[in-house]
Amino acid sequence: MYEFDWSSIPGALPFLAKGMLVSLEIMVAAVVIGIVWGTLLAMMRLSSIKPLSWFAAGYVNTFRAIPLVMVLLWFFLIVPHLLEQLLGVPRGTDMRLGSAIAGFALFEAAYYSEIIRAGIQSVSKGQMAAASALGMNYWQSMRLVVLPQAFRNMVPLLLTQGIILFQDTSLVYVSALADFFGTASKVGDRDGRLVEMLLFAGAVYFVLCFSASQLVRFYQKRLKTA
Amino acid sequence: MSHLELDHLVQRYGEHTVVNGVSFRIETGSIACLLGPSGCGKTTLLRCIAGFEPIAGGEIRVEGELFSRPGCSLPPEKRQIGMVFQDYALFPHLTISDNIAFGLKDETPEERKTRVAGLLQTIGLDHQGNKYPHELSGGQQQRVALARALAPRPQLILLDEPFSNLDVDLRERLSVEVRDILKQEGMTAILVTHDQHEAFAMADEIGIMHGGAIQQWDTPYNLYHRPANRFVADFVGQGAFLEGTIIDEHWVEVDTGVLESQKPLACCFDASPACGPGSRVEVLVRPDDVVHDDASPLKAEVLHRAFRGAEFLYTLRLPGGAQLLSLVSSHHNHAIGEQIGIRLEIDDIVCFPVQATLSPP
Numbered sequence: 001m002y003e004f005d006w007s008s009i010p011g012a013l014p015f016l017a018k019g020m021l022v023s024l025e026i027m028v029a030a031v032v033i034g035i036v037w038g039t040l041l042a043m044m045r046l047s048s049i050k051p052l053s054w055f056a057a058g059y060v061n062t063f064r065a066i067p068l069v070m071v072l073l074w075f076f077l078i079v080p081h082l083l084e085q086l087l088g089v090p091r092g093t094d095m096r097l098g099s100a101i102a103g104f105a106l107f108e109a110a111y112y113s114e115i116i117r118a119g120i121q122s123v124s125k126g127q128m129a130a131a132s133a134l135g136m137n138y139w140q141s142m143r144l145v146v147l148p149q150a151f152r153n154m155v156p157l158l159l160t161q162g163i164i165l166f167q168d169t170s171l172v173y174v175s176a177l178a179d180f181f182g183t184a185s186k187v188g189d190r191d192g193r194l195v196e197m198l199l200f201a202g203a204v205y206f207v208l209c210f211s212a213s214q215l216v217r218f219y220q221k222r223l224k225t226a
Numbered sequence: 227m228s229h230l231e232l233d234h235l236v237q238r239y240g241e242h243t244v245v246n247g248v249s250f251r252i253e254t255g256s257i258a259c260l261l262g263p264s265g266c267g268k269t270t271l272l273r274c275i276a277g278f279e280p281i282a283g284g285e286i287r288v289e290g291e292l293f294s295r296p297g298c299s300l301p302p303e304k305r306q307i308g309m310v311f312q313d314y315a316l317f318p319h320l321t322i323s324d325n326i327a328f329g330l331k332d333e334t335p336e337e338r339k340t341r342v343a344g345l346l347q348t349i350g351l352d353h354q355g356n357k358y359p360h361e362l363s364g365g366q367q368q369r370v371a372l373a374r375a376l377a378p379r380p381q382l383i384l385l386d387e388p389f390s391n392l393d394v395d396l397r398e399r400l401s402v403e404v405r406d407i408l409k410q411e412g413m414t415a416i417l418v419t420h421d422q423h424e425a426f427a428m429a430d431e432i433g434i435m436h437g438g439a440i441q442q443w444d445t446p447y448n449l450y451h452r453p454a455n456r457f458v459a460d461f462v463g464q465g466a467f468l469e470g471t472i473i474d475e476h477w478v479e480v481d482t483g484v485l486e487s488q489k490p491l492a493c494c495f496d497a498s499p500a501c502g503p504g505s506r507v508e509v510l511v512r513p514d515d516v517v518h519d520d521a522s523p524l525k526a527e528v529l530h531r532a533f534r535g536a537e538f539l540y541t542l543r544l545p546g547g548a549q550l551l552s553l554v555s556s557h558h559n560h561a562i563g564e565q566i567g568i569r570l571e572i573d574d575i576v577c578f579p580v581q582a583t584l585s586p587p
Contacts, residue, residue, distance in 0.1 A: 129278060130315035132302040134329030135378060144328075148319045 008191040009200055012184075016201075019183030022097070023169045026179065030104035031162045037105065038112025043142070045117055056113065063110035069171050075103035076175040096177045100169075108165055115157045119150035156220040163212050167205060180204070229254040229289060229414050230275070230382055236283030237270055244270045246438035247284070252416065252431075257408055259417040259425040262435030263461070268418045271435070272384050275416065276309050277302035288381055308375030308383040312390060314367050316359040322346070322370055323355035329378035345373040348407055365396045372404060376411055383408070385417045389424055401427040422462055434458050450512075456578045459510050464539075466550045467508040469580065474503050478575055481546040482524050485509065487575035507577040513539060515572045516552035522567035526550065528560050542568065 044056035063071070079099040083089040123146045131141035151158075170181035178186065181201055188197030230252040237245040244267045252258045260268040273279045275286060277299060286294040288307075293300045308329075317325050323342050330338045346352045349369035351362075359367055368388060375383055388404070389397040405428045408415050417428050425432050426446045434441040434449065434457070442454040453459035470480035475490040526542035529549065533556065540552045540560070552568060560566050 124313075124315070126311055126313060126315040127317065129276075129302070130309070130311060130317070131328070132278075133276060133307065133309040134374070135303045135306070135331060136329075137301070137303050145317055149317075152319060 002195070004196055005193060006196055006200075008187075008193045009196065012187040012191070012197070015183050015187055016180060016204075019178055019180040020204075022177065023166065023179040023181070026097070026100055026104060026169045026172065027162065027166045029101045030108055030165055031158075033101070033105035034108035034112045034165075035116075035158065037109040039116050039147070041109060041113035042116040042120055045113065046120060060110045060113055063107050068104075068107055068168060069174060071107045072100060072103045072171055073174050075099040075106075096172075096175045100172045100175060100177055104165065104169070108161070111161055112158065115154055115161065116150065119154035119157075120146060122153055123149045152223070156216050156223070159216045159219075160213065163209050163216070166212075167209060170205075229256075230416075231287040231290075232271075232275075232284065233287070234284035235271065235274060235281060235286065237267070237274055237279065238282045244438055245274065248435075248438070248440050249284075250433055250440060250443055252414060254414050255409075255412055256430045257405065257415045257417065257428055259419060259429035259432045260435050261419060261422060261425040261432050261462075264420055266435040267438040268435045269386055272386055272416065272418050275382075276307055276384055277305050306378070306381045308378065308380035310368075310371045310375050310383070310385045310388045312387040314359075314371040314391075316367055316371055316374070318359055321356050321358055322351065322362070325359065325370060326355075326373045326377050328374060331378075341377055345377055348410070349373045364392050365400055368392065368400060369403075372407065376407070376413065379411075381414070383413050383415045385415060387419055388417065389419075389421070397421075397424065398427065404428065434461060436461070451574065451576075453510070453576060456508075459576065459578070463512060464551055465510050465512045466548075467578075468511055468548055468550070470507055470509050470577070472503050472505050472507055472577075478507065478509055478577060480509055481544060481548060482570060485570060485572055485575055487572070489574045491575055491577055506580040508580055509572075510576040510578075511550055511570065511572065513551040513553040515570060516542070516550050517569045517571050518552065518554045518558055518566060519569040520567045522569045524568055524570075525565045526552075526568050528562050528564050528566060531560070531562060540566075542566070 041056045041059060044052040045060070047053050047056075076096060076099050079102060080089075080093070080095045083093075083095065084091060089095075127145050127149065128141050131145045132138075136144065169179055172179050173182045173185070176182065184197045184201035185194065188194035191197070232248055232250050235245055235248045236243065246267075248267075248271060250258075260271060262268050270279065274281050274294065277294065280299045281294050281296060283296055285292060288305070292298075293305060317328065320328065323346070326342045326345055327338050330341060333341065342355065343352070346355050349366075349372065351366060351369065354362075354366075359370065362370065368391075372385075372388075385404075389401055392400060401424050417425070419425055429446065431443065432446055432449055433443045436457050442449060442458045444452070444454075449458060449462045453462060459465065468480045468482070470478045470485070472478055472491065473484070476487050478485045478487070478491065524544075526544050528540055529543050530541035532539040535556065537556050538554050538558065538560075540554060542550045542552055544550065550568075558566075
């Protein structure tokens with residue numbers, strides 16, 4: 001019978017906290033960039049200008065058809081080279097965090113754009129017409145009338161996608177970046193207590209994500225009754 | 227110069243022509259109405275004026291300035307034309323005040339505040355500006371939609387079936403109220419509806435639309451009493467037709483006897499040159515032209531009756547088989563099948579040539 005020994009965990013907490021900070025950093029940055037880029041993609045997809053619509057459709061279908069872990073690996077391998085060549089960044093600079101954020105953001109944008117597209121389409125066309133009859137051009141109508149309503153309806157879906165993204169941040173282990181999961185596994189290895197450390201890390205992910213989903217569900221209920 | 231001018235406007239969806247050569251002019255401060263059955267093209271016409279649809283032919287001008295012609299259309303946001311939508315299209319994420327202030331872009335915050343407060347008072351919702359649209363009743367939402375359209379002081383305001391979502395009582399009250407508000411603001415307006423009571427209550431002039439064309443553009447009084455064609459006569463108000471033969475400009479012979487018109491016979495002589503003494507015609511008989519008179523030798527059988535409170539609307543059958551409608555004070559309570567005495571009292575006779583389908587081609 002395996003003997004559990006949790007004694008190494010308290011000492012590892014400062015490292016784990018640092019790792020958690022990295023995970024959260026990736027998540028927040030990827031969610032923000034992903035939503036902005038996803039909104040633009042959704043608007044392109046709905047645009048009457050055909051090439052824009054085709055580009056957005058191609059982008060979304062491509063990113064939804066390849067595994068996230070591959071996208072992360074490509075960015076880990078390619079982005080430093082690109083920056084080196086384009087901006088003359090010195091060789092060997094640690095860009096793993098930037099690469100990871102870029103990979104997540106571009107990947108998630110594909111998913112966000114589909115959520116946002118549905119959200120924009122859920123706002124009745126009459127709203128756009130009403131705004132233009134009041135003197136607003138396309139961009140003003142979008143910004144002041146359509147998007148605020150679309151986002152209000154979409155908040156639960158966007159948050160849920162954010163929670164999934166938070167879990168997926170653990171995939172940065174492919175670039176040996178010290179996020180929460182990576183740190184846990186490294187510290188566990190070092191102390192020879194990998195099983196305990198990973199169980200603990202799993203419990204932390206569960207508590208965070210489960211309570212976040214409960215909050216989303218609560219918010220969703222309130223939105224429905226409002 | 228007319229305020230709004232439509233010149234041979236044409237609009238098509240694919241092969242289907244929805245608006246077919248409509249021309250009319252509206253003077254500043256006038257409230258006009260496009261009245262017609264559903265599918266007659268009236269809402270499409272309104273959307274063309276608002277700039278939501280490019281047009282296939284003709285021109286739209288406001289104050290002499292060209293707004294639309296085929297291949298060229300001023301976008302809606304540059305037209306300064308306000309619109310009240312059938313479903314109101316209020317912005318649910320904004321308060322009532324913010325909804326009304328939405329179109330006020332160039333004003334200072336002070337001016338916006340004053341304008342919004344003024345309009346809230348006009349529509350009877352002062353101190354309710356902080357509520358959201360879903361917290362208001364249908365009638366209140368309707369008034370907010372009107373205030374929102376009025377706020378930027380547009381050149382013209384369009385109302386698309388504005389009362390169709392309201393119950394009948396509210397509809398009548400609100401149509402009078404909306405007319406007062408529009409007049410108070412000195413606004414030129416076009417209303418689109420299929421409900422003639424609404425049109426009569428609101429409009430200074432009415433265009434009857436059918437099959438994508440204006441059948442008659444006239445005052446409510448003339449539409450009812452001097453309809454230009456058979457469609458208008460049928461569509462506006464109630465009535466029945468009696469077949470007869472023209473004797474001369476003032477006399478028509480029908481089954482029940484000879485009728486005299488004080489004015490020369492309307493329509494017939496203007497509309498159809500083939501129509502003259504000896505022509506077979508259909509005479510329009512309104513329910514209020516048929517007077518109940520027990521002493522009259524002319525008897526008719528009661529086929530159907532509808533109680534309207536102050537009066538009955540009787541459907542009657544003449545001995546010859548023709549049917550008439552009669553509006554009779556509700557003290558005269560007659561059973562179905564009963565024979566009652568009637569008299570025809572028509573001041574100005576309106577008649578139409580017997581419809582072409584009846585005569586061989």
